[in-house]
Amino acid sequence: xxxxxxxxSLLVAVPAPVPITYHAHLQGHPDLPRWLRYTxxxxxxxxxxxxxxxxxxxxxxxIEVTAYNRDxxxxxxxxxxxxxxxxxGPLLPYQAEFLVRSHDVxxxxxSTPASHFLAALGGLWEPGELQLLNITSAxxxxxxxxxxxxxxxxxxxxxxxxxxxxxxxLKMVASPDSHARCAQGxxxxxxxxxxxxxxxxxxxxxxxxxxxxxxxxxxxxxAPGDGILEHDPFFCPPTEATARDFLTDALVTLLVPLLVxxxxxxxxxxxxxxxxxxxxxxxxxxxxxxxxxxxTIRGNTEELRQMASSRExxxxxxxxxxxxxxxxxxxxxxxxxxxxxxxxxxx
Numbered sequence: 526x527x528x529x530x531x532x533x534s535l536l537v538a539v540p541a542p543v544p545i546t547y548h549a550h551l552q553g554h555p556d557l558p559r560w561l562r563y564t565x566x567x568x569x570x571x572x573x574x575x576x577x578x579x580x581x582x583x584x585x586x587x588i589e590v591t592a593y594n595r596d597x598x599x600x601x602x603x604x605x606x607x608x609x610x611x612x613x614g615p616l617l618p619y620q621a622e623f624l625v626r627s628h629d630v631x632x633x634x635x636s637t638p639a640s641h642f643l644a645a646l647g648g649l650w651e652p653g654e655l656q657l658l659n660i661t662s663a664x665x666x667x668x669x670x671x672x673x674x675x676x677x678x679x680x681x682x683x684x685x686x687x688x689x690x691x692x693x694x695l696k697m698v699a700s701p702d703s704h705a706r707c708a709q710g711x712x713x714x715x716x717x718x719x720x721x722x723x724x725x726x727x728x729x730x731x732x733x734x735x736x737x738x739x740x741x742x743x744x745x746x747x748a749p750g751d752g753i754l755e756h757d758p759f760f761c762p763p764t765e766a767t768a769r770d771f772l773t774d775a776l777v778t779l780l781v782p783l784l785v786x787x788x789x790x791x792x793x794x795x796x797x798x799x800x801x802x803x804x805x806x807x808x809x810x811x812x813x814x815x816x817x818x819x820x821t822i823r824g825n826t827e828e829l830r831q832m833a834s835s836r837e838x839x840x841x842x843x844x845x846x847x848x849x850x851x852x853x854x855x856x857x858x859x860x861x862x863x864x865x866x867x868x869x870x871x872x
Contacts, residue, residue, distance in 0.1 A: 531561075533574040533605065534635070544568030544595035552587040552604070561588070564631055564662065568595055573634050577659040578609045585609075617656060617686030618738040621695060626680045627726035630662040633681050641724065642683060648720030651689040659684040680728075691734055692717070699734045 546568050551558050557574075560582055565572035574588070588605040625633070625642075633639055643655045663680030664670065671677035694717035697703065703713035707730035721727050808816070 531574075531576060531578065531607070534571050542569050546593045546595060547572040547590055548593070549574060549588055549590045552589050557588070558582065558586060562662075562665070566629070566631055570631070573631055574605075575630075575634055575660060580611075583609050583611065614656075615654075615688050617658070617688055618736065619689065619691055620658060620684060620686045620735040620737065621650075621691065622659075622682055622684040622733045622735075624663065624680060624682055624728040624731035625725050626663075626728050627678055627724075628681050629679050630660060630681045632678075633660055633683065642721070643685065645721045645725060646685060649692060649694050649717060650687060651692050655685050655687050657683070658686045690738075691736070695732070695734060698729050698732050703730075 544567075547563070547565060549563050549572075550556055557563060558576075560578050561574060561576040563572060563574050574590075586607045586609065588607065590603050590605060592601045592603075594600070623646075628638070633642065639657055639660075643657065646655060659682075661682040661684075662668075663682060666682060668680055671679060694715065697714045697716050700714065707713055713729045715729060719727070
C-alpha cells in the first residue's frame, strides 16, 4: 500500500483584499516535520501545507499555524492535529513521476487541477484507478528559479500510482532509446497521443517509472567467519624478515649534521676573531686631511658639551626667559639669569 498525498489550504476569513501571511511549525519544534512543506506565493493568496508521510512518521503530530494580518498586525493561531496511520486501500506497485513545467506547485495542489491531471493521464495509462501519491516543487529538486517573464513557471513533479501495469506508450517514453534521444537534444519516443496537452506541458525527458510488483531480493546477511583468510595464490606474505643493523644509519643521521654545524662555527669564529684589521691599520689607510677633519669635529663637540654643562658663559639676550624683544625689558638685577631655566612652565 502506498501513502497518499496530504495537503491543507490555509485561508483566514477576512474581507479581501487583506494581506495575510502564515507561519507553521511542529508543536515544540521550530520547523515543520521533514515530510511536510509550506508554500505561499504572496500575502494575497492562500498558503498550502502539503506532503506525503512515510511509515516512520506514523503517530499524532500537532501543527501550530499562526496567521499575521499585515495591515492591522492582528494574529490568529490554530492547531492542526494530524493522525497518521498505516496506508489503506489497494496496493499501488506501479508508480510514475512526471515533470509538469506549465504549473507551479500551488496551482496543482487544489483538488480540481489534480483531478484534471489524473483524468488526462488516464488516456496514456491502462484502464484503472489512478491515485496522486506526491507533489514536489521543482525548486526542491534542484530546479532553477525562472526569469520574471510572463508564462514562465517553476515546474512541479507529480507522482502517480496505480494497480494497473504501465502502458506501452509510457514504457517507450522511459526506455533507454528515449533517454539517448533526450541526451542529443531530440524529443523522446512517444507512440501515443499526448492527452495531457495543452493544459499540462509535461517534460517527457524527465519521466521515471518504478515497478514495485516484483519484490526486491533481500540483502544477504554476511556470515561471520573464523578470522582466518583463505589461501590466495596471488598473495604471498613474507614469512621471515631479514635482520638489519641500524647502528650505521643512526650514526650517519646524528654525526653528519653535527660535523657540518662544527665546521660552520669554526669558519664564523675565524672570520670574526682572526680577520680583524685593528685600529692601527685603519688609521694608516686613512688620509691625514680626513683624520685632522675628524679630530677637529670631535674636539669642537667636546668643547660645546663643556660650555653647555658649566652655565658660566653669559647667554644671548634673546634666550633669556624674561627678555621682551619689542620693549627691550630685561630681568631685574637681583635675579641670577644663570639659575633661570631656558623654558618656563606655561600655565
